[in-house]
Amino acid sequence: MRIAEDEEELKKQMDAVSKRLVRFAFILIIGVVLTQILLQNDMVRHWVTAVEHWEGEAYR
Incomplete structure (x- = not known):
């Protein structure tokens, strides 16, 4: 992308x-x-993260 030469083109860019x-x-927000x-789903959380395995006994 090149730098605009006039003010109007700069505004458009x-x-x-x-x-x-x-x-x-x-x-990103979505x-x-x-x-x-x-x-929030236990199955998805178990598949995505390994933190619960490292912590030992799960707190319920």
């Missing part, structure tokens, strides 16, 4: 970049929320 950043942030929801 900045708008395009900011839209991509907002979209990326939204996707990913974090989905991950937290999935980790």
Whole structure:
């Protein structure tokens, strides 16, 4: 991507970049929320993490 030569072109490039950043942030937030929801399931948590195995006896 080249640097804009005039102010209008620079504004367009900045708008395009900011839209991509907002979209990326939204996707990350959705990913974090989905991950937290999935980790509430014991089977998924057992498959994804090994922390409970390291801790020994599970607290219930």
